[in-house]
Amino acid sequence: SDEFKMVLGALELYDKTVENAMTRYEDIFMLPDTLNLSADMVTQILDMGYTRIPIYEKKTQDDDEDRKNVVALLFVKDLALLDPADSHNVMKIASIYNHEVRRVLVDMPLRNMLEEFKRGEYHMALVERLVEQEDKDPIYELCGLITLEDIIEEIIQCEIIDE
Numbered sequence: 001s002d003e004f005k006m007v008l009g010a011l012e013l014y015d016k017t018v019e020n021a022m023t024r025y026e027d028i029f030m031l032p033d034t035l036n037l038s039a040d041m042v043t044q045i046l047d048m049g050y051t052r053i054p055i056y057e058k059k060t061q062d063d064d065e066d067r068k069n070v071v072a073l074l075f076v077k078d079l080a081l082l083d084p085a086d087s088h089n090v091m092k093i094a095s096i097y098n099h100e101v102r103r104v105l106v107d108m109p110l111r112n113m114l115e116e117f118k119r120g121e122y123h124m125a126l127v128e129r130l131v132e133q134e135d136k137d138p139i140y141e142l143c144g145l146i147t148l149e150d151i152i153e154e155i156i157q158c159e160i161i162d163e
């Protein structure tokens, strides 16, 4: 039955890790902390359809590199209350609401990630991997983003593949 397959899908969460379900780094929609929002840009951001948008610190000319420095989260709903008189720098808006940026390791079992989300404190986490460096301490590097939706999809997918 479908229920049986769903249970199998859920059981497979024990073998899978966050890496199997996450949205990859290259596909994360983010904004630089230097960005000042025009009305047009707000419309474009709303059209993307995401609820939460990581904000990264612009340190160099290299966007690909800078995107690893996520410093804040912007919730799209926070844009609803923008005062036309205020400056609309994204980092300034994000700082007002100050949503916590949660981070998990890429090899975390998916089952544990699900348990975390079920506790209800947060619904999205940045995914990091540990990178060993010669003669230096290892560093954590951003490699993805995961939400509850990704885990549910992982359960449903098992059902479809099993057909």
Ligand code: ADP
Pocket: 022, 023, 027, 028, 029, 030, 049, 050, 051, 052, 053, 054, 145, 146, 147, 148, 149, 150
């Ligand atoms: P949303 O409400 O923003 O659509 P969901 O939790 O429903 O977020 O997740 C839907 C999918 O979108 C998931 O695969 C998730 O990893 C991905 N996702 C969420 N936020 C972003 C983002 N800022 N950039 C890219 N993908 C994202």
